[in-house]
Amino acid sequence: MWYRNLGAGFMGNMGWFSAGFRMICWLCFVVCVGGIGANWGTQTSHPLSPNTVVRMLKNNGFQKVKLFDADEGSLNALKKSGLEVMVGIPNDMLAVLATSVKAAQNWVSTNVSGYIDDGVNIRYVAVGNEPFLQTYNGSFLQTTFPALQNVQGALTRAGLSSQVKVTIPLNADVYESSSGRPSDGDFRSDIHDLMLAIVKFLSDNAAPFTVNIYPFISLYSDPNFPVDYAFFEGNSSPVIDGTTSYTNMFDANHDTLIWALKKNGYGNLPVIVGEIGWPTDGDMNANPQYAQRFNQGFMNHILMGQGTPMRPGPVDAYLFSLIDEDEKSIQPGNFERHWGIFTYDGLPKYQLNLGMTKTGGLVRAPNVQYLDKKWCVLKPSVNLDDSRIAPSVSYACANADCTSLGYNTSCGNLDAQGNISYAFNSFYQKNDQDVVACDFSNLATITEKDPTTGTCRFEIMIVADSGMSWNLPRVRDHGALLVLSVFLQVIWTPL
Ligand SMILES: *[C@@H]1O[C@H](CO)[C@@H](O)[C@H](O)[C@H]1NC(C)=O
Ligand SMILES: *[C@@H]1O[C@H](CO)[C@@H](O)[C@H](O)[C@H]1NC(C)=O
Ligand SMILES: *[C@@H]1O[C@H](CO)[C@@H](O)[C@H](O)[C@H]1NC(C)=O
Ligand SMILES: *[C@@H]1O[C@H](CO)[C@@H](O)[C@H](O)[C@H]1NC(C)=O
Numbered sequence: 288m289w290y291r292n293l294g295a296g297f298m299g300n301m302g303w304f305s306a307g308f309r310m311i312c313w314l315c316f317v318v319c320v321g322g323i324g325a326n327w328g329t330q331t332s333h334p335l336s337p338n339t340v341v342r343m344l345k346n347n348g349f350q351k352v353k354l355f356d357a358d359e360g361s362l363n364a365l366k367k368s369g370l371e372v373m374v375g376i377p378n379d380m381l382a383v384l385a386t387s388v389k390a391a392q393n394w395v396s397t398n399v400s401g402y403i404d405d406g407v408n409i410r411y412v413a414v415g416n417e418p419f420l421q422t423y424n425g426s427f428l429q430t431t432f433p434a435l436q437n438v439q440g441a442l443t444r445a446g447l448s449s450q451v452k453v454t455i456p457l458n459a460d461v462y463e464s465s466s467g468r469p470s471d472g473d474f475r476s477d478i479h480d481l482m483l484a485i486v487k488f489l490s491d492n493a494a495p496f497t498v499n500i501y502p503f504i505s506l507y508s509d510p511n512f513p514v515d516y517a518f519f520e521g522n523s524s525p526v527i528d529g530t531t532s533y534t535n536m537f538d539a540n541h542d543t544l545i546w547a548l549k550k551n552g553y554g555n556l557p558v559i560v561g562e563i564g565w566p567t568d569g570d571m572n573a574n575p576q577y578a579q580r581f582n583q584g585f586m587n588h589i590l591m592g593q594g595t596p597m598r599p600g601p602v603d604a605y606l607f608s609l610i611d612e613d614e615k616s617i618q619p620g621n622f623e624r625h626w627g628i629f630t631y632d633g634l635p636k637y638q639l640n641l642g643m644t645k646t647g648g649l650v651r652a653p654n655v656q657y658l659d660k661k662w663c664v665l666k667p668s669v670n671l672d673d674s675r676i677a678p679s680v681s682y683a684c685a686n687a688d689c690t691s692l693g694y695n696t697s698c699g700n701l702d703a704q705g706n707i708s709y710a711f712n713s714f715y716q717k718n719d720q721d722v723v724a725c726d727f728s729n730l731a732t733i734t735e736k737d738p739t740t741g742t743c744r745f746e747i748m749i750v751a752d753s754g755m756s757w758n759l760p761r762v763r764d765h766g767a768l769l770v771l772s773v774f775l776q777v778i779w780t781p782l
Contacts, residue, residue: 322350323586323641324371324605326562329358330612332717333748335633337364339652340609343633344370346650348643353561353605355416357398366406373411373454373561373605374398376438378427381415384437385430391437392444400445409451413561414438417458417499419478428478431455432485439492452494455485456561459500459540462547468528469597472543473550486553498544499562499607502536502581506572507620514572519584531596537563537585542597549597558598562607564628567636569621571695579637582606582628590642613688613717621690632657632749656750663715663725664708666732671703679727680710687713691743698743708738709745716748 327340335343337360344352345368353373354361365372376384376394384391395412403409414435418427439453461482464471474482489496502517515522522534533539541558548556565581566573589602611627628639633652640647669676683689689710691698698709711731718724725731738745 322348322643323589324351324353324373324603325349325609326353326355326605326607327361327609328355328612328615329361330614331610331631332613333631333751335610335631335652335655335749337361339633339655341365341368341370343609343629343650343652344368346644346653348641349609351410351605352609353411353413355413357394357402362398362402362407363405365408366402369408371408371410373413374402374409375413375456376415376434378415378418378423381418381427381430381434384414385433388437388440391434391441395438395441395445395447399442399447399451403447403450411495411559412438412442412451412453413456413497414453416456418455419461419475420458421460428481432481432488435485435488439488439494448492453492454489454495454497454559454561456497456499459498459544461498462544464543464546468526469531469533469539469542470528470546472546474547483551486548486551486556490553490556495557495559495603496544496548497559497561498541500537500540500560501563502540503565503572503577503622505536507570507622518580519588533596535584535588537588538595541595545595545597558603560602560604563604564607564626566622566625567627568625568697569617569623569690569693573622573625573696575637578628579639582639586639586641617690621693621696624688624690631746657747658716658720658750660735660737660747661720662708662734662736662738662745662747663711663731664734664738665704665711666730667704669730671707673730675728675730676707679730680707683710683714683727687717689713700741701743705738705740705743709743712738712745716746719748719751 325344327344337358340361341364349370351371351373352365353375355375356377357374362372362374380394384394399409399412415427415431418431435453435455439448442448442451442453460475461478462472462474464473473479486496488494506512506514506517513522513524516534516536519535519537526533526539528539528542533542541560544558545554548554548558563585565578567575567578585604589604592601594600594602606628608626608628610629610633611625611631613624613631615623617623627636628649629635629652632655635649635651639649641649644650665676680689684692687710690696692701692706692709693699698705701709711725711727715721715725715731715733722733725733
């Protein structure tokens, strides 16, 4: 029943709102709340240009953006955009920043001061990303707090300490409640002292606590999790905590943190929700309907401006995520590449009213350029028993993206031929429609007929921004592909 500490409140739907009241809410939202933010991750093989992404952020009324590093292209595009920026320090940099004051000073000087001078509105530095996740086996327990201290020291030395605040985006598993009631919330026992030291440091520097809250993950990891409790329309068996009744996981989880802070003497520490969202593919509970229901429910919940039972008032939050990232690790699950409210090429996935645009809908990315209307598919003449198929599909999936294949996903209803074609096409598109990437020991062929069916989109990649550097190794040259194709033939041609 651990999830019971991860709950939320009945707000009903917004149907009864009068237009006038909506307007007041909207004004209050923009003025008092400071607006909604978005996470902008860049682990994609074919990124939209940074300028296009900044246009999307502006056109959709986002006022804040959170980055996972200090990517030069992203930060340059954010110059004079007016958007508030949280820059990030990846976990793999924590060790050096923890041990070297000089490294922290260099980081701040290059990645904060330099951009502020150029008109980037940097307001936060996120030191690490969920460094205390239990799956990291404690790898960052020693380095995160010293890195935080050194970065703060460097900001102070640069004269930026009142303008730029440090924080650590933490996973919600840094706190827990033994009874499941928010009022029994406290920091995880194995890191209790460390958390207190961090919280005191944040408080001393007027910096916020940042937490990522994911009802989807609770549903994903616990088949008995009550589905309605993940959303915002009420729940028949709420968590009763004294006089408070929690009917949604967001409120209950958030308030478990507020109780943990309060219990340790920091009940007024500002809290930022660094990531919140719902994926659309790669799992039976990851689909556009659920994502729409969750994200719209969350937006309506915070647009009303009354916060959670323990923290009335505006909620400062960043949606996760703006766009899909096809090169994220799928170690957490196949859904990991599908968190975007937009597809990788900047199309809205579903109707979502952020309360910011005139139409009340999402605005697609402008001027996106696609590769040719060509797809790679399995040759119709190939026998499905051909022993070269399996290794070819494995190779394609390992190097491209097959996370939309599988039980109850967007391409879950393809037949065997469709499955194979999907994998081949993914690899072909990822390699910019290179003819050599549509060979697979002569099993594959290029077609101009779109194989897309129903919910299953056979993607065409976009023309990658020429100013962008590839951040992961890719099979780009013919030489490598030819070697591969010969290799597959040698190894898997039936004897
Ligand atoms: C600035 O940030 C970038 C991107 O995260 C990183 O690669 C670089 O090492 C940082 N610069 C310094 C001086 O630490
Ligand atoms: C954590 O430990 C487990 C089991 O020992 C191991 O499988 C896993 O790779 C480790 N993860 C990291 C990030 O070190
Ligand atoms: C897929 O999931 C939806 C709801 O999550 C369910 O209604 C539907 O029956 C599932 N489809 C299959 C083929 O299992
Ligand atoms: C298609 O691929 C998925 C995932 O690899 C698999 O679960 C499914 O059984 C395949 N379907 C067919 C018809 O081969």
